[in-house]
Amino acid sequence: MELREMIYKRKSVRSYTDERVDEATLHKIRDFSCGLKHLYSDIKVHSEIVGRESIRCILPWTTPQLIAIFSEEKEGYLENVGFMFQQLDLYLQSLGIGVCWLGMGRPGKEMVKSKDGMKFVMLLAFGHPKGDALRGDVSEFKRHSLSDISDKEDARLEPARLAPSSVNSQPWYFTHEGEAIHLYCAMKGLLKVKMLTDMNRIDVGIALAHIYVANPLTFGFYKANEVKNVNGYGYIGSFTV
Ligand SMILES: Cc1cc2nc3c(=O)[nH]c(=O)nc-3n(C[C@H](O)[C@H](O)[C@H](O)COP(=O)(O)O)c2cc1C
Missing domain, CATH: 3.40.109.30 (putative nitroreductase (tm1586), domain 2)
Incomplete structure:
Protein backbone atom coordinates (compact mmCIF):
# COMPACT_ATOMS: atom_id res chain seq x y z
CA MET A 1 0.00 0.00 0.00
CA GLU A 2 1.14 3.55 -0.71
CA LEU A 3 2.27 5.77 2.15
CA ARG A 4 -0.57 8.22 1.52
CA GLU A 5 -3.18 5.46 1.96
CA MET A 6 -1.75 4.65 5.40
CA ILE A 7 -2.89 8.06 6.72
CA TYR A 8 -6.50 6.83 6.57
CA LYS A 9 -5.87 3.40 8.10
CA ARG A 10 -2.96 3.58 10.55
CA LYS A 11 -3.25 3.18 14.30
CA SER A 12 -0.93 2.92 17.28
CA VAL A 13 -0.17 -0.74 17.94
CA ARG A 14 0.40 -1.77 21.56
CA SER A 15 0.29 -5.53 21.29
CA TYR A 16 3.21 -7.38 19.71
CA THR A 17 4.61 -10.88 19.30
CA ASP A 18 8.12 -11.63 20.64
CA GLU A 19 9.44 -12.27 17.13
CA ARG A 20 12.14 -9.83 16.02
CA VAL A 21 11.84 -8.03 12.68
CA ASP A 22 14.26 -9.75 10.29
CA GLU A 23 17.52 -8.27 8.96
CA ALA A 24 16.22 -7.72 5.38
CA THR A 25 13.32 -5.61 6.69
CA LEU A 26 15.60 -3.73 9.10
CA HIS A 27 17.77 -2.92 6.09
CA LYS A 28 14.73 -1.45 4.29
CA ILE A 29 13.84 0.58 7.39
CA ARG A 30 17.38 2.01 7.64
CA ASP A 31 17.36 2.84 3.93
CA PHE A 32 14.03 4.61 4.18
CA SER A 33 15.21 6.52 7.28
CA CYS A 34 18.13 7.95 5.28
CA GLY A 35 15.73 9.50 2.75
CA LEU A 36 13.26 11.14 5.17
CA LYS A 37 12.35 14.70 4.22
CA HIS A 38 13.38 17.28 6.82
CA LEU A 39 11.19 20.21 7.82
CA TYR A 40 14.39 22.13 8.67
CA SER A 41 17.29 20.86 6.59
CA ASP A 42 19.95 22.51 8.79
CA ILE A 43 19.09 20.38 11.85
CA LYS A 44 21.19 17.23 12.23
CA VAL A 45 19.15 14.17 13.20
CA HIS A 46 20.23 10.62 13.99
CA SER A 47 18.18 7.45 14.49
CA GLU A 48 19.07 3.87 15.24
CA ILE A 49 17.38 0.56 15.84
CA VAL A 50 17.94 -0.64 19.39
CA GLY A 51 17.04 -3.73 21.39
CA ARG A 52 14.50 -3.59 24.21
CA GLU A 53 17.26 -4.29 26.75
CA SER A 54 18.84 -0.87 26.15
CA ILE A 55 15.58 1.03 26.85
CA ARG A 56 14.10 2.08 30.18
CA CYS A 57 10.31 2.12 30.00
CA ILE A 58 7.52 1.64 32.53
CA LEU A 59 4.74 0.65 30.13
CA PRO A 60 2.97 -2.72 30.53
CA TRP A 61 3.52 -3.59 26.84
CA THR A 62 6.77 -3.93 24.96
CA THR A 63 8.45 -4.73 21.64
CA PRO A 64 11.76 -6.55 21.04
CA GLN A 65 13.05 -3.60 18.96
CA LEU A 66 12.62 0.17 18.95
CA ILE A 67 13.92 3.18 17.04
CA ALA A 68 15.72 5.78 19.14
CA ILE A 69 15.72 9.32 17.70
CA PHE A 70 18.33 11.98 18.49
CA SER A 71 18.61 15.56 17.25
CA GLU A 72 20.64 18.70 17.44
CA GLU A 73 18.81 21.06 19.77
CA LYS A 74 18.02 23.99 17.48
CA GLU A 75 14.90 26.11 16.98
CA GLY A 76 12.22 23.84 15.46
CA TYR A 77 13.97 20.52 16.24
CA LEU A 78 10.90 18.94 17.85
CA GLU A 79 8.59 19.74 14.92
CA ASN A 80 11.37 18.49 12.65
CA VAL A 81 11.54 15.12 14.46
CA GLY A 82 7.74 14.71 14.32
CA PHE A 83 7.73 15.61 10.64
CA MET A 84 10.53 13.22 9.69
CA PHE A 85 9.63 10.19 11.75
CA GLN A 86 5.92 10.22 11.01
CA GLN A 87 7.00 9.45 7.43
CA LEU A 88 8.78 6.40 8.87
CA ASP A 89 5.73 5.49 11.00
CA LEU A 90 3.59 5.40 7.82
CA TYR A 91 6.27 3.42 5.98
CA LEU A 92 6.46 0.77 8.72
CA GLN A 93 2.69 0.41 8.69
CA SER A 94 2.76 0.04 4.90
CA LEU A 95 5.09 -2.97 5.41
CA GLY A 96 2.55 -4.57 7.78
CA ILE A 97 4.69 -3.73 10.81
CA GLY A 98 3.01 -2.31 13.92
CA VAL A 99 4.35 0.94 15.37
CA CYS A 100 3.71 3.34 18.24
CA TRP A 101 5.37 6.63 19.22
CA LEU A 102 6.65 6.14 22.75
CA GLY A 103 7.03 9.21 24.94
CA MET A 104 7.22 7.16 28.13
CA GLY A 105 10.61 5.59 27.60
CA ARG A 106 14.24 6.52 27.05
CA PRO A 107 17.53 4.80 26.29
CA GLY A 108 19.99 4.05 29.10
CA LYS A 109 22.56 6.72 30.11
CA GLU A 110 25.42 5.30 28.05
CA MET A 111 23.55 5.50 24.76
CA VAL A 112 22.31 9.04 25.42
CA LYS A 113 25.85 10.22 26.21
CA SER A 114 27.44 8.85 23.06
CA LYS A 115 25.60 10.80 20.37
CA ASP A 116 27.97 13.55 19.38
CA GLY A 117 26.22 16.23 21.42
CA MET A 118 22.81 15.36 19.99
CA LYS A 119 19.90 15.18 22.37
CA PHE A 120 17.69 12.10 22.77
CA VAL A 121 14.18 13.10 21.64
CA MET A 122 11.81 10.16 21.26
CA LEU A 123 11.30 6.44 20.69
CA LEU A 124 9.24 4.61 18.10
CA ALA A 125 8.30 1.10 19.20
CA PHE A 126 7.80 -1.30 16.30
CA GLY A 127 7.36 -4.99 15.66
CA HIS A 128 5.10 -7.78 14.47
CA PRO A 129 1.57 -6.93 15.61
CA LYS A 130 -0.64 -9.35 17.46
CA GLY A 131 -3.90 -8.86 15.58
CA ASP A 132 -4.75 -6.00 13.22
CA ALA A 133 -2.14 -3.31 12.60
CA LEU A 134 -4.56 -1.12 10.64
CA ARG A 135 -8.01 0.44 11.02
CA GLY A 136 -10.89 -0.61 8.78
CA ASP A 137 -11.78 2.97 7.81
CA VAL A 138 -11.80 6.62 8.88
CA SER A 139 -14.87 6.25 11.15
CA GLU A 140 -12.64 4.34 13.61
CA PHE A 141 -10.47 7.42 14.34
C1 LIG B 1 4.66 12.14 20.49
C2 LIG B 1 3.79 10.95 20.87
C3 LIG B 1 4.05 10.24 22.04
C4 LIG B 1 3.29 9.13 22.38
N1 LIG B 1 3.60 8.41 23.50
C5 LIG B 1 2.88 7.30 23.81
C6 LIG B 1 3.24 6.50 24.94
O1 LIG B 1 4.19 6.79 25.68
N2 LIG B 1 2.50 5.38 25.19
C7 LIG B 1 1.45 5.01 24.39
O2 LIG B 1 0.82 3.98 24.66
N3 LIG B 1 1.07 5.76 23.31
C8 LIG B 1 1.77 6.87 22.99
N4 LIG B 1 1.43 7.62 21.88
C9 LIG B 1 0.32 7.20 21.02
C10 LIG B 1 -0.93 8.09 21.19
O3 LIG B 1 -1.55 7.81 22.42
C11 LIG B 1 -1.87 7.87 19.99
O4 LIG B 1 -1.23 8.32 18.83
C12 LIG B 1 -3.20 8.59 20.12
O5 LIG B 1 -3.93 8.12 21.23
C13 LIG B 1 -4.06 8.42 18.86
O6 LIG B 1 -4.30 7.07 18.57
P1 LIG B 1 -3.85 6.39 17.18
O7 LIG B 1 -2.36 6.63 17.04
O8 LIG B 1 -4.16 4.94 17.35
O9 LIG B 1 -4.60 7.04 16.06
C14 LIG B 1 2.19 8.74 21.54
C15 LIG B 1 1.93 9.47 20.38
C16 LIG B 1 2.71 10.55 20.04
C17 LIG B 1 2.43 11.27 18.76
Missing part, protein backbone atom coordinates in the same frame (compact mmCIF):
# COMPACT_ATOMS: atom_id res chain seq x y z
CA LYS A 142 -11.33 9.39 17.50
CA ARG A 143 -10.56 12.94 16.35
CA HIS A 144 -11.89 16.52 16.48
CA SER A 145 -13.89 17.67 13.45
CA LEU A 146 -12.40 19.80 10.66
CA SER A 147 -14.33 22.83 11.90
CA ASP A 148 -12.86 22.40 15.41
CA ILE A 149 -9.26 22.50 14.15
CA SER A 150 -9.44 25.30 11.60
CA ASP A 151 -10.92 28.76 10.96
CA LYS A 152 -12.67 27.22 7.97
CA GLU A 153 -13.69 23.70 7.04
CA ASP A 154 -11.04 22.68 4.53
CA ALA A 155 -10.90 19.11 3.20
CA ARG A 156 -7.17 19.57 2.48
CA LEU A 157 -6.63 19.40 6.26
CA GLU A 158 -8.19 15.94 6.61
CA PRO A 159 -4.76 14.17 6.62
CA ALA A 160 -3.63 16.42 9.51
CA ARG A 161 -6.90 15.86 11.37
CA LEU A 162 -6.24 12.10 11.42
CA ALA A 163 -2.65 12.40 12.66
CA PRO A 164 -1.59 10.69 15.90
CA SER A 165 -0.62 12.85 18.88
CA SER A 166 0.54 12.35 22.46
CA VAL A 167 -2.48 11.23 24.56
CA ASN A 168 -4.55 12.07 21.48
CA SER A 169 -4.24 15.76 22.41
CA GLN A 170 -4.58 16.99 18.79
CA PRO A 171 -2.96 20.32 19.70
CA TRP A 172 -3.06 21.78 16.16
CA TYR A 173 -5.06 24.72 14.79
CA PHE A 174 -5.01 26.09 11.25
CA THR A 175 -5.90 29.51 9.83
CA HIS A 176 -6.14 30.56 6.19
CA GLU A 177 -4.75 33.63 4.44
CA GLY A 178 -4.96 33.59 0.64
CA GLU A 179 -3.09 30.52 -0.58
CA ALA A 180 -1.26 30.11 2.75
CA ILE A 181 -2.33 27.93 5.67
CA HIS A 182 -0.84 28.86 9.05
CA LEU A 183 -0.26 26.18 11.69
CA TYR A 184 -0.54 26.87 15.42
CA CYS A 185 0.03 24.68 18.49
CA ALA A 186 -2.00 24.80 21.72
CA MET A 187 -0.19 26.25 24.73
CA LYS A 188 -0.40 24.65 28.16
CA GLY A 189 0.26 25.84 31.68
CA LEU A 190 -1.03 28.39 34.15
CA LEU A 191 -3.14 31.31 33.01
CA LYS A 192 -0.18 33.70 33.18
CA VAL A 193 2.62 31.40 32.01
CA LYS A 194 1.49 29.45 29.01
CA MET A 195 3.96 27.67 26.79
CA LEU A 196 4.26 25.01 24.12
CA THR A 197 5.15 21.58 25.47
CA ASP A 198 7.84 19.44 23.83
CA MET A 199 5.41 16.60 23.07
CA ASN A 200 2.93 18.93 21.41
CA ARG A 201 5.66 20.40 19.21
CA ILE A 202 6.39 16.86 18.02
CA ASP A 203 2.65 16.36 17.48
CA VAL A 204 2.29 19.35 15.16
CA GLY A 205 5.30 18.13 13.16
CA ILE A 206 3.49 14.81 12.78
CA ALA A 207 0.35 16.55 11.50
CA LEU A 208 2.47 18.47 8.96
CA ALA A 209 4.03 15.18 7.81
CA HIS A 210 0.55 13.91 6.92
CA ILE A 211 -0.04 17.07 4.85
CA TYR A 212 3.31 16.53 3.12
CA VAL A 213 2.71 12.81 2.42
CA ALA A 214 -0.72 13.63 0.97
CA ASN A 215 0.79 16.41 -1.23
CA PRO A 216 4.42 15.40 -1.85
CA LEU A 217 4.87 17.40 -5.05
CA THR A 218 3.27 20.68 -3.99
CA PHE A 219 3.98 20.93 -0.23
CA GLY A 220 6.03 23.98 0.74
CA PHE A 221 6.78 25.07 4.33
CA TYR A 222 8.00 28.46 5.56
CA LYS A 223 7.88 30.85 8.50
CA ALA A 224 5.71 33.91 7.81
CA ASN A 225 6.96 37.30 9.04
CA GLU A 226 3.63 38.23 10.50
CA VAL A 227 0.53 36.16 11.31
CA LYS A 228 -2.54 36.96 13.31
CA ASN A 229 -2.67 35.96 16.94
CA VAL A 230 -4.81 32.97 17.93
CA ASN A 231 -5.72 33.02 21.61
CA GLY A 232 -4.08 30.15 23.57
CA TYR A 233 -1.97 29.00 20.61
CA GLY A 234 1.60 29.61 19.43
CA TYR A 235 2.54 30.02 15.76
CA ILE A 236 4.60 27.14 14.30
CA GLY A 237 4.85 27.79 10.56
CA SER A 238 2.93 28.11 7.31
CA PHE A 239 2.51 25.97 4.24
CA THR A 240 1.02 25.82 0.79
CA VAL A 241 -0.16 22.64 -0.92
